[in-house]
Amino acid sequence: MKPLGNLPSLDAVVAELGKLPGIGPKSATALGYHLVSLPTERVKRLAQLLEVLPDKIVHCSVCGMLTETDPCAFCLSPSRDRSIVCVVEESLDALSIEKSGAFTGVFHVLGGTLSPLDGVGPAQLRIKELLERLKSDEIKEVILATNPSVEGEATASFLRTLIADLETGIELSRFARGLPIGGDLVYTDGETLALAIQTRKPMENQ
Amino acid sequence: MKPLGNLPSLDAVVAELGKLPGIGPKSATALGYHLVSLPTERVKRLAQLLEVLPDKIVHCSVCGMLTETDPCAFCLSPSRDRSIVCVVEESLDALSIEKSGAFTGVFHVLGGTLSPLDGVGPAQLRIKELLERLKSDEIKEVILATNPSVEGEATASFLRTLIADLETGIELSRFARGLPIGGDLVYTDGETLALAIQTRKPMENQ
Numbered sequence: 001m002k003p004l005g006n007l008p009s010l011d012a013v014v015a016e017l018g019k020l021p022g023i024g025p026k027s028a029t030a031l032g033y034h035l036v037s038l039p040t041e042r043v044k045r046l047a048q049l050l051e052v053l054p055d056k057i058v059h060c061s062v063c064g065m066l067t068e069t070d071p072c073a074f075c076l077s078p079s080r081d082r083s084i085v086c087v088v089e090e091s092l093d094a095l096s097i098e099k100s101g102a103f104t105g106v107f108h109v110l111g112g113t114l115s116p117l118d119g120v121g122p123a124q125l126r127i128k129e130l131l132e133r134l135k136s137d138e139i140k141e142v143i144l145a146t147n148p149s150v151e152g153e154a155t156a157s158f159l160r161t162l163i164a165d166l167e168t169g170i171e172l173s174r175f176a177r178g179l180p181i182g183g184d185l186v187y188t189d190g191e192t193l194a195l196a197i198q199t200r201k202p203m204e205n206q
Numbered sequence: 207m208k209p210l211g212n213l214p215s216l217d218a219v220v221a222e223l224g225k226l227p228g229i230g231p232k233s234a235t236a237l238g239y240h241l242v243s244l245p246t247e248r249v250k251r252l253a254q255l256l257e258v259l260p261d262k263i264v265h266c267s268v269c270g271m272l273t274e275t276d277p278c279a280f281c282l283s284p285s286r287d288r289s290i291v292c293v294v295e296e297s298l299d300a301l302s303i304e305k306s307g308a309f310t311g312v313f314h315v316l317g318g319t320l321s322p323l324d325g326v327g328p329a330q331l332r333i334k335e336l337l338e339r340l341k342s343d344e345i346k347e348v349i350l351a352t353n354p355s356v357e358g359e360a361t362a363s364f365l366r367t368l369i370a371d372l373e374t375g376i377e378l379s380r381f382a383r384g385l386p387i388g389g390d391l392v393y394t395d396g397e398t399l400a401l402a403i404q405t406r407k408p409m410e411n412q
Contacts, residue, residue: 006279007272009255009262016252021240022233033298034227036272040260046222047256049215054246056215066213066242073212092239186236 010036062133064109064126066091074106081105083140087130087159089113089147093185097145102194105143108133113151114158127159134166141171143200147185148175160203172203216242268339270315270332272297280312287311289346293336293365295319295353303351311349314339319357320364333365340372347377354383 010032018028035043059065060072067073074080074094084105088094094107110125122128134142144159146152160172176199185193216238224234241249265271266278273279280286280300290311294300300313316331328334340348350365352358366378384402385394394402 013255036263043260047253049219050253054249057242
C-alpha cells in the first residue's frame, strides 16, 4: 500500500521501514502513519537515537559481541566461566542463550554462517579469532551453537574439523536436538533453550 | 528481552521501537539488532527521514487528511466527485477505502472517535469543520465510514443527529456490514455472523 496523495516524506519512511525484517508493506504503512500521529518530540527522539546508534556500537575485539565498551561486559566479567566458550552466529543468539539462564561461560560471535553462494567464506566470519582464542589453556569446552539450519550445521561441521586439527583436547559439543530443525535460536522460548543447553551432547555421538 | 551487556544506545532504540503498535518486545529487540547490522548510511538515512517527517506533514485545512501540500491532492483534484463526502476516523482509513477503487468522492478525516473516558469530545475531532463543509449546496451524500466498533458506531450516531439537525436534506449512509469476501465462517466472530444472518438478502438481489 502506497501512502495517499502528495506525501513523499512519509513515502520515504514507509519504504525504509518496509525493508526491515518482519515488516511487510501494510505494517510499514501503518507504522509510518502512526509515527506521523505521534508528538513531534517522540519522532525526533527516535531519529536522534538512530542517528547516533551506528557510531556508538562496536564489536568486542575479543568475542565479536555488539558492545559500546571494548572489551564487552562478558569478556570483562570476573563471574563468567572462561573454560567454556559458546560459539554463536550473531549477538542476538547470545542474548537468547543468556536469557535462558543455563549458560555462564563466555561467547564467541561468528558474525554469520558459511554461505558460499552469498560470498561468505571462512575469512568473512570471526573464525581466525576463534582459533586464536582456543590456543589458551583456559578453554576446556566449545559449544558450537550455530542454528539448527543447513548453513548452521555446515558451519558447525567446518569448525569441528578446524578445532580437532588444533589438537588441543578441547571438548566440542552441540545443543541437544529438541530445537526444531530449520528453526531460529532467537525465536525459541527460554525453557526449550535451557533444556537444549543442559542436554548438549559430545559431537561424535550426534 | 533487554539487550545484552552494556548497550544503552541500543536499549534506548529498542525501548522506542517497542512502543510502536504491532511491535512486541521480541520484535523490537530483533529490529534493534538488525538496525545495528545494517550499513551505517542506511540507519542514518532512516534517522534523517524521521527527523524531518514531523515538520513536513500537516493536516489538510479542508478535509483534515495528512498531506505535505495544503489543500491536499484530493481536495485539489478536479476529477473527484465533490457531491459525496466519506467521513473517516483517520487518514489511513481513507487510504484503505481509496485502494478499494470503489470510491471517487472526497474525504473528511475526523482525527479519531468520540471517547469521553480518554478526554476526546466533539471539540477534539474535526466535527465543526465537517458541519461547515456540509453547508455547501454541492454535497448530496455523506458516508459515515467510522469503524464498526463501539466507539465508531457511537460517533456515527452522534454525527447523524448533528447532520439531520442541519436540515440540508443530505443523504446519510454507512458501509454495509457482513462477512468479509474470502472470509471463513469458522473464523468470523459471533457478532458479525449474527448480524450477517439477521440481515441476509435474497440471493437474486445480491
